[in-house]
Amino acid sequence: MLWFLGQRLVQSAVVLTVMSFVIFGLIGLMPGDPVDLLISADPEMTSDDIARLREIYGLDRPLVERYGVWLWAVLQGDFGFSRLFAQPVITVLLPALGNTLALLGISLALALAIGLPLGIYAAVKPYSPRDYAVNLMAFAGISIPSFWLGLLLIILFAVVLGILPAGGFGTPGVDDWSDKLIYLVLPAMSLTLASVGGHTRYMRASMLETLRQDYIRTARAKGLSERRVVLGHALRNALIPVTTIIALDFGFLFSGALITETIFAYPGMGKLTYDAVMGNDFNLALICLLLATLVTLIGNILADLAYAWLDPRIGFEARQP
Amino acid sequence: MSDTAQNAAVGRTPLQLVARRFWRHRLAVVSLGVLVILAALALLASVIEAALGVDGNAVNLFGRFQPPTSDHLLGTDEAGRDVLVRLLYGGRVSLAVGLAAALTAAFIGTTIGLISGYFGGRMDTLFMRLTDGFIALPLLPLLIVLAALDLEKLGIPRDIAQSESVSLYRIVVIVALVGWTTVARLVRATALSLRERPFVMAARAQGASSLRIMTAHILPNLASPIIVATTLSVGNVILLESVLSFLGLGIQPPIPSWGNLLTNAQELIWDAPALAIYPGLLIFVTVIAFNFVGDGLQDALDPRSLEHDRS
Numbered sequence: 001m002l003w004f005l006g007q008r009l010v011q012s013a014v015v016l017t018v019m020s021f022v023i024f025g026l027i028g029l030m031p032g033d034p035v036d037l038l039i040s041a042d043p044e045m046t047s048d049d050i051a052r053l054r055e056i057y058g059l060d061r062p063l064v065e066r067y068g069v070w071l072w073a074v075l076q077g078d079f080g081f082s083r084l085f086a087q088p089v090i091t092v093l094l095p096a097l098g099n100t101l102a103l104l105g106i107s108l109a110l111a112l113a114i115g116l117p118l119g120i121y122a123a124v125k126p127y128s129p130r131d132y133a134v135n136l137m138a139f140a141g142i143s144i145p146s147f148w149l150g151l152l153l154i155i156l157f158a159v160v161l162g163i164l165p166a167g168g169f170g171t172p173g174v175d176d177w178s179d180k181l182i183y184l185v186l187p188a189m190s191l192t193l194a195s196v197g198g199h200t201r202y203m204r205a206s207m208l209e210t211l212r213q214d215y216i217r218t219a220r221a222k223g224l225s226e227r228r229v230v231l232g233h234a235l236r237n238a239l240i241p242v243t244t245i246i247a248l249d250f251g252f253l254f255s256g257a258l259i260t261e262t263i264f265a266y267p268g269m270g271k272l273t274y275d276a277v278m279g280n281d282f283n284l285a286l287i288c289l290l291l292a293t294l295v296t297l298i299g300n301i302l303a304d305l306a307y308a309w310l311d312p313r314i315g316f317e318a319r320q321p
Numbered sequence: 322m323s324d325t326a327q328n329a330a331v332g333r334t335p336l337q338l339v340a341r342r343f344w345r346h347r348l349a350v351v352s353l354g355v356l357v358i359l360a361a362l363a364l365l366a367s368v369i370e371a372a373l374g375v376d377g378n379a380v381n382l383f384g385r386f387q388p389p390t391s392d393h394l395l396g397t398d399e400a401g402r403d404v405l406v407r408l409l410y411g412g413r414v415s416l417a418v419g420l421a422a423a424l425t426a427a428f429i430g431t432t433i434g435l436i437s438g439y440f441g442g443r444m445d446t447l448f449m450r451l452t453d454g455f456i457a458l459p460l461l462p463l464l465i466v467l468a469a470l471d472l473e474k475l476g477i478p479r480d481i482a483q484s485e486s487v488s489l490y491r492i493v494v495i496v497a498l499v500g501w502t503t504v505a506r507l508v509r510a511t512a513l514s515l516r517e518r519p520f521v522m523a524a525r526a527q528g529a530s531s532l533r534i535m536t537a538h539i540l541p542n543l544a545s546p547i548i549v550a551t552t553l554s555v556g557n558v559i560l561l562e563s564v565l566s567f568l569g570l571g572i573q574p575p576i577p578s579w580g581n582l583l584t585n586a587q588e589l590i591w592d593a594p595a596l597a598i599y600p601g602l603l604i605f606v607t608v609i610a611f612n613f614v615g616d617g618l619q620d621a622l623d624p625r626s627l628e629h630d631r632s
Binding site: 023030145152262296 | 457460462466469475560563564569586587591598608612616
């Protein structure tokens with residue numbers, strides 16, 4: 001178990017390092033560099049000044065060397081300075097991370113609370129009208145553009161009904177958590193609706209597969225009620241693949257947060273990533289992208305662990321390549 | 322009477338069997354019809370424009386936010402342009418980009434999956450690690466960076482990098498670049514089992530080259546998974562394109578796409594909420610239709626559903 005965990009951690013660290021280099025290179029390919037931005041701010045700058053500035057910022061040195069310098073600083077906990085917010089990256093990052101975790105936590109809990117029972121409900125009577133209806137809803141859920149869903153929610157609740165704010169986080173001047181909660185409703189609703197279709201489909205497929213097993217026939221044969229068969233015998237096993245898929249979906253959640261937060265102007269990691277890339281805030285964009293990669297990798301490890309832990313037939317050793 | 326005997330009796334070809342099973346999936350059939358209509362409307366955009374007697378690019382600042390009239394069937398937008406005609410031209414772009422990116426992704430995925438599955442061993446390990454790595458990436462944040470890259474820094478000449486249509490090619494390339502993994506995995510898994518089959522061994526015994534075995538013997542047998550995965554991915558690709566265009570990073574105005582038609586709609590949501598409805602509705606209908614068609618094709622092409630039929 002420990003060996004397995006250690007191996008996965010090392011693998012993930014390698015992927016993260018490779019990705020950090022790729023992301024560093026990609027960010028370098030974005031329009032402009034820190035000196036260009038200084039030049040545009042000061043029209044009296046001479047070409048000598050520009051050369052000197054490039055030297056100070058180390059932009060005249062090769063990519064690998066610049067990457068090395070940056071990596072060394074990051075490993076020592078120095079994430080650099082955010083140009084957009086005129087604050088250290090870490091100061092900008094932490095509150096945004098907290099906000100995103102709150103949003104994602106609520107949405108994931110709601111999506112599971114709705115999606116899993118719906119999936120089971122549909123799977124118990126396959127190809128019945130209710131299965132058909134649930135399937136249709138799930139298909140609609142995975143096909144709807146999440147940003148459009150956000151716009152529709154704004155139109156309904158903010159424009160037409162006027163009962164919820166269209167975006168932002170907290171009324172200016174009010175510092176109260178119940179006030180912030182109101183601003184969470186629409187983003188959370190939007191994110192929940194966007195992911196509930198997927199959860200429903202996974203749960204339905206997994207439950208259908210489980211209900212075909214021999215031990216379910218045995219349970220029915222000994223006269224158990226359908227309720228006991230489904231909830232007592234099938235559910236535990238049907239949840240195994242679903243748990244794995246949920247953990248694998250961490251990266252997907254992060255993408256969803258990016259869209260939802262941008263539409264609702266919710267100050268989380270997603271909006272921060274978007275603003276940093278659009279605003280040429282290189283230091284901030286780098287850390288945001290790395291954090292997104294890290295979250296996805298953690299999800300993958302959790303998926304592997306959950307798989308082996310929930311299903312005793314799968315040993316940790318057996319999963320080694 | 323078993324299905325096989327029945328089919329032999331009336332002489333149905335495998336293709337007819339597939340069509341018959343697809344026909345049974347009513348939602349898929351309806352969806353296919355919807356897609357054909359949408360594609361026809363998009364292709365005939367200029368004809369419809371002329372028939373309606375409006376110019377899709379004509380700006381009329383005195384006629385902004387008009388409600389639907391006999392001149393403008395769906396009203397006008399923030400610059401007084403005809404919404405319906407803009408939607409049709411947008412559909413042309415969104416559908417073309419969606420199909421092009423999905424086909425490119427399918428081509429990359431098939432190539433990698435086929436090589437990986439056929440040769441196995443180290444090549445397989447390398448390619449599958451690469452695929453795993455791509456799947457582990459945070460998709461949207463990465464796409465945003467890729468969409469924001471400065472093409473001139475990649476060594477692409479200035480006049481190309483600055484041209485109007487470059488955003489079309491760019492979006493096809495970056496979406497294909499991240500979208501090939503599903504097809505690659507499916508193709509690899511099927512190729513892995515096919516290469517042990519007697520017909521492949523027979524071909525090898527006759528001295529056929531690896532390339533010939535892959536393209537002439539294995540590839541035709543991979544048609545079903547490739548077709549299903551590609552159909553399903555068109556919907557996904559259209560979603561990705563629309564979200565990137567909505568965020569201002571995909572297809573750049575003045576070229577309309579369903580995604581970038583929604584970009585301004587958010588700012589105008591208090592004045593003209595209707596502008597935010599139509600493009601999104603079209604994306605939604607198109608994506609769900611592709612998903613239903615993919616689902617129907619899966620049922621129709623999957624040999625397991627054949628056995629299901631027989632029982």
